[in-house]
Amino acid sequence: MISLKKNYDAIVVGAGPAGSTTGALLAEKGRDVLIVEKEKFPRYHVGESLMPFCYFPLERLGLIDTLMESANPRKYCVQFVRQDGFLSQPFYFFQHFDHPSSTTWQVWRSEFDKMILDKARSNGATVMEETKAKNLIKSGDRVEGITVESEEFGSLELRAPIVVDASGRDCFAAHKQKWKIRDPELKKIALWTYYKGAKRDPGLDEGATTVAYLPNKGWFWYIPLSGDMVSVGIVAERDYLFNGSTKDHEEIFQREVLNNEWIKEHLAEAEQTGEYRITGEYSYRNRYCASEGLVLAGDALGFLDPVFSSGVFLALKSGVMLADEIDLALDAGDLSAKSFDRYGKRMQSSIETMRKIVYAFYDQDFSFGDLAKRGDHLRAALTDCLIGNVDDNEFRELFDAMSDLADLPEPVEHGLTTASS
Numbered sequence: 001m002i003s004l005k006k007n008y009d010a011i012v013v014g015a016g017p018a019g020s021t022t023g024a025l026l027a028e029k030g031r032d033v034l035i036v037e038k039e040k041f042p043r044y045h046v047g048e049s050l051m052p053f054c055y056f057p058l059e060r061l062g063l064i065d066t067l068m069e070s071a072n073p074r075k076y077c078v079q080f081v082r083q084d085g086f087l088s089q090p091f092y093f094f095q096h097f098d099h100p101s102s103t104t105w106q107v108w109r110s111e112f113d114k115m116i117l118d119k120a121r122s123n124g125a126t127v128m129e130e131t132k133a134k135n136l137i138k139s140g141d142r143v144e145g146i147t148v149e150s151e152e153f154g155s156l157e158l159r160a161p162i163v164v165d166a167s168g169r170d171c172f173a174a175h176k177q178k179w180k181i182r183d184p185e186l187k188k189i190a191l192w193t194y195y196k197g198a199k200r201d202p203g204l205d206e207g208a209t210t211v212a213y214l215p216n217k218g219w220f221w222y223i224p225l226s227g228d229m230v231s232v233g234i235v236a237e238r239d240y241l242f243n244g245s246t247k248d249h250e251e252i253f254q255r256e257v258l259n260n261e262w263i264k265e266h267l268a269e270a271e272q273t274g275e276y277r278i279t280g281e282y283s284y285r286n287r288y289c290a291s292e293g294l295v296l297a298g299d300a301l302g303f304l305d306p307v308f309s310s311g312v313f314l315a316l317k318s319g320v321m322l323a324d325e326i327d328l329a330l331d332a333g334d335l336s337a338k339s340f341d342r343y344g345k346r347m348q349s350s351i352e353t354m355r356k357i358v359y360a361f362y363d364q365d366f367s368f369g370d371l372a373k374r375g376d377h378l379r380a381a382l383t384d385c386l387i388g389n390v391d392d393n394e395f396r397e398l399f400d401a402m403s404d405l406a407d408l409p410e411p412v413e414h415g416l417t418t419a420s421s
């Protein structure tokens with residue numbers, strides 16, 4: 001049984017990659033951290049494909065050796081497949097950046113997220129599972145803690161000078177503050193399931209993420225996992241998926257399998273397992289990333305789209321940055337919104353970079369092949385974005401060239417702190 005204190009240095013809501021990373025690294029610095037998680041781990045989560053630059057947060061967490069020894073398939077590349085089954089030449093990350101980070105992993109999120117939470121625990125963080133954050137405790141505009149409902153302890157008030165909301169798409173704090181703002185254009189839905197015994201490509205491509213196109217810029221993801229399993233999902237417009245005679249998820253999914261030759265062939269001998277899962281309304285950025293005594297991380301700050309697998313990377317990255325910023329702010333005795341200005345600006349810049357690439361991907365007139373033909377330097381800049389090498393770079397030349405080929409979005413101005421907005 002864990003013993004609880006009345007006050008902590010930091011309270012983290014949610015034990016996904018963002019929350020557990022923040023908690024693990026703050027605890028490593030000797031801070032008194034409480035992580036509150038509504039589920040019992042290991043728990044299911046979508047989002048199995050990692051981006052190469054996840055390597056650096058995972059290295060900071062001391063988890064690279066564990067991943068190296070794991071049975072997780074190695075991901076060396078992303079490959080793109082046309083509807084007729086034509087596979088474009090895969091581009092291997094190591095051709096661009098000769099560094100261990102260029103090999104990444106396809107992970108079961110139940111195991112991956114538990115691995116980071118266990119690290120937080122072993123670093124000294126207190127973890128309450130099956131405990132749901134219910135409300136923010138406020139004094140005027142300042143957040144001073146949270147109320148929780150716990151399986152073990154019942155209703156409690158917990159206090160800290162900073163609350164980190166890492167509750168994922170639940171956006172615990174943003175909902176309370178009415179901060180959630182949907183992306184003006186990205187309005188896709190995702191429908192997915194799992195297969196056993198599906199075909200794997202040979203050699204280095206065995207663990208590749210495959211993006212296989214459907215009509216109207218819809219697409220399949222195909223993510224090989226350990227245990228001879230593959231995660232297979234569709235991302236498309238609601239009107240496209242539900243325009244036929246059926247609303248049945250299995251029938252829609254199986255109808256679309258026939259719309260891509262490569263997917264059809266790879267699943268031909270495989271056995272579908274478990275349920276068909278569906279989600280939508282996932283593209284948003286919250287009005288602020290921090291206010292007095294409160295800061296948001298990972299999906300609780302914003303989420304773009306499943307394409308390019310940027311979600312876990314941005315969650316890990318925000319967790320690392322926040323642990324460092326909170327540690328400095330605790331030393332300075334100043335947990336005001338302005339302490340997180342630098343954090344907000346860096347996260348906004350990374351998210352905006354990825355957002356432009358996502359918009360281009362869905363533009364009917366755009367193709368990455370056309371962009372690459374305009375010069376190797378553009379291909380290299382694009383690859384930097386796709387591996388997550390997005391810090392301190394505005395990619396001006398890349399986006400100038402891309403805007404000739406696609407409608408790129410105006411930057412979303414919100415998402416900074418209440419102090420800097």
Ligand SMILES: Cc1cc2nc3c(=O)[nH]c(=O)nc-3n(C[C@H](O)[C@H](O)[C@H](O)COP(=O)(O)OP(=O)(O)OC[C@H]3O[C@@H](n4cnc5c(N)ncnc54)[C@H](O)[C@@H]3O)c2cc1C
Nearest residue numbers: 014016017018038047049133167168298299306309311312
């Ligand atoms: C269809 C789809 C496919 C995706 N595919 C990929 C992919 O291939 N690769 C990739 O990198 N990303 C992918 N993502 C995105 C990825 O899943 C997320 O970006 C990532 O999980 C964010 O991590 P997080 O820590 O911010 O939140 P989460 O991982 O969602 O963790 C939040 C945690 O908070 C807990 N919680 C919520 N509310 C409360 C509360 N009130 N009290 C206590 N605990 C609470 C939840 O139980 C959860 O454990 C995908 C997303 C979608 C929608």
